[in-house]
Amino acid sequence: QKEVEQNSGPLSVPEGAIASLNCTYSDRGSQSFFWYRQYSGKSPELIMSIYSNGDKEDGRFTAQLNKASQYVSLLIRDSQPSDSATYLCAVRRAPNTGFQKLVFGTGTRLLVSP
Amino acid sequence: DGGITQSPKYLFRKEGQNVTLSCEQNLNHDAMYWYRQDPGQGLRLIYYSQIVNDFQKGDIAEGYSVSREKKESFPLTVTSAQKNPTAFYLCASSYRAKDTGELFFGEGSRLTVL
Numbered sequence: 001q002k003e004v005e006q007n008s009g010p011l012s013v014p015e016g017a018i019a020s021l022n023c024t025y026s027d028r029g030s031q032s033f034f035w036y037r038q039y040s041g042k043s044p045e046l047i048m049s050i051y052s053n054g055d056k057e058d059g060r061f062t063a064q065l066n067k068a069s070q071y072v073s074l075l076i077r078d079s080q081p082s083d084s085a086t087y088l089c090a091v092r093r094a095p096n097t098g099f100q101k102l103v104f105g106t107g108t109r110l111l112v113s114p
Numbered sequence: 115d116g117g118i119t120q121s122p123k124y125l126f127r128k129e130g131q132n133v134t135l136s137c138e139q140n141l142n143h144d145a146m147y148w149y150r151q152d153p154g155q156g157l158r159l160i161y162y163s164q165i166v167n168d169f170q171k172g173d174i175a176e177g178y179s180v181s182r183e184k185k186e187s188f189p190l191t192v193t194s195a196q197k198n199p200t201a202f203y204l205c206a207s208s209y210r211a212k213d214t215g216e217l218f219f220g221e222g223s224r225l226t227v228l
Contacts, residue, residue, distance in 0.1 A: 043222045044157070099170065099214070104156035
């Protein structure tokens, strides 16, 4: 079982729709969760972080966390063609001491059609 | 403008050659990281440095070496011992050593072994 799992996609949605991207993780002790956006051929860019159960909204983006189910999701409202990219889920472990390693999923490719 | 500069963007190497990828940041960040990205795989951590003159191996350090002589610079050498070096290499930094999830990435260096 991978530490962080994402459906590779592509997830295709029409312009204006809500895109829902999902991520599950295996380490129940994980404390911090991040979403990065990566355009084709470019480097990742941090778009959302979430640390507590529930929802966190930032503009058109909403991150949702359910630690009991070990599940984190990213909703993109009013999807635009410019949102077409690969979205990487990243989870930070919480060791007792030392370096808090970040583990990335393989990413979900989102395609938003005009 | 502050940011992370990686060079070269594209690099071709013959088998048996060592190559060095440059990474410079002017964000005054304490920590720096090198990740490798291969198609269909998540970002994998090669090396990280939480402070000047100190660095630690990540998950896939074999065949790589780094140095951190200056806060701004964290070069990565891909040695001939790395069996499959063709990949997209990403340098990242974080403001503090503990901010391992809040990463700023450079534009990446794409290495191809001929």
